[in-house]
Amino acid sequence: MKKEFIIGIIIVVLIIATVGYFMIPKQPSVNTNNNVNTNTNPGTSSNEILIQNFAFSPSTLTIKVGDSVTWKNQDSASHTIVSDSGSEISSSSLSNGGIYTHTFSIAGTYNYHCSIHPSMKGKVVVQ
Numbered sequence: 001m002k003k004e005f006i007i008g009i010i011i012v013v014l015i016i017a018t019v020g021y022f023m024i025p026k027q028p029s030v031n032t033n034n035n036v037n038t039n040t041n042p043g044t045s046s047n048e049i050l051i052q053n054f055a056f057s058p059s060t061l062t063i064k065v066g067d068s069v070t071w072k073n074q075d076s077a078s079h080t081i082v083s084d085s086g087s088e089i090s091s092s093s094l095s096n097g098g099i100y101t102h103t104f105s106i107a108g109t110y111n112y113h114c115s116i117h118p119s120m121k122g123k124v125v126v127q
Contacts, residue, residue, distance in 0.1 A: 048072060049122065051079050051094070051114075056122035063126055068103040079120065084111040089124075 047067055050057045052074040061069060071081050073094040081091040081100050089112050091100035104110070104126040114120040 050074055051120075054117055054120055056120060059121070060123045060125065063104060063124065065107050065126055066103070066105060067126070068101050069124055070099055070101040073098045078116060079114045080116055081112055081122075082115045084113060 047061065047063055047069045049061060049069060049071045051071060054075065054077070056071070063069060071091070071094070073079050073096055076096055078093045078095045078098075080093055081089055081102075083089040088104075088110055089102055091102075093116070094100055104124065107126050110124045110126065112122050112124070
């Protein structure tokens, strides 16, 4: 009886550990190419930032004044795009397939993040 009780406890602990492992969000893998995309043809689809694997790709995008950037959520989780300072960039929560487009009218560097997952960071450089 005591042996069966201990085996039962071990099984319950293993089940809880397994469920807990799959419930924790995974960190994205590090891309060594710095995810930099310099757009040389304004107004094209290269002004697109994909949201996938809890990361913005590319993490840095360089555009010209007057260009628009479109973020597309390809994650199963919802995400936002929010300026680190100020309110230049501010999207609502984007579920899978959601998009957000913003036109940049002033030169500068715009750092942003996901307010739901603050470790997700990106940058738009407007020249």
